[in-house]
Amino acid sequence: MRYRVYPLLTGHFTVAFNGKGDLKFPRVKDIPSYIFLLVDENGEAVVVDTGFDLNHIPAPDSHGEREPEQEIPYLIKQTGIDPLNVKKIIQTHLHWDHAAGIKHFPNAEIYLQAGEIEGLFNLREYEETSFCPAHWIDRLENFILLDGDHKILPGIEVIRTGGHTQGHQAVKIEGENQSILLLGDSPFTYEWLWTLVPDAYWDEYRSGKGGKFFWTAELLSVIDKWYKKMKPGSTRLLKDYTIDDLQSLGDMKVFSHDPGLKGKEYL
């Protein structure tokens, strides 16, 4: 089966924290946020990643922009697909800017790596602010947890890359003319961020406008209780992919935040 792959621009965001004195946070400015719609020859659709929420951009001086025609339901309908008929979502990972639009697809099952959930129990201090369980906590029963590489449908497979998050996965698609590898945020990691930001930043962040980005203890126990039931029988030790590993995987490589996708109707 071959797929037409639509990159859908859901807006831009800037992540910023205007700290006092020495507390300077690297500003990440006007980042385009894409989700991807895959449509097969029979009109069946799969969505890869679900974008960000304007009301939830971590760091207190952040902001996002979204035009009415960049709303996810509008974008999907423009291609002739009804979001209510989307039966499968693939999440490359669960960061706040990739999983906020799950709510637009109430009839979809959601494929992700078990390692992504396991990673939530092993986050480094403050890293919880990179995830927003409110985006998906009421959809846990729709999650399908994978343990490594997996064929989702003929012509669509996921490849567990790790690196960016513990359970990050890329999606390889048989496109109309070539194979397409949706890389999500791989191989980018946040190591640099965690070495740059001093503890004093986090203290100021948590006590002020940033407090809402930290998790409650109840959240983790809800996830834990569910995961104990759902966990795959065996969890394999899986390596993280390097740039070279990723290079060999598909003809065309596509990143979730690539400004170069602008103006491309489909791939």
Ligand SMILES: [Zn+2]
């Ligand atoms: Zn990410």
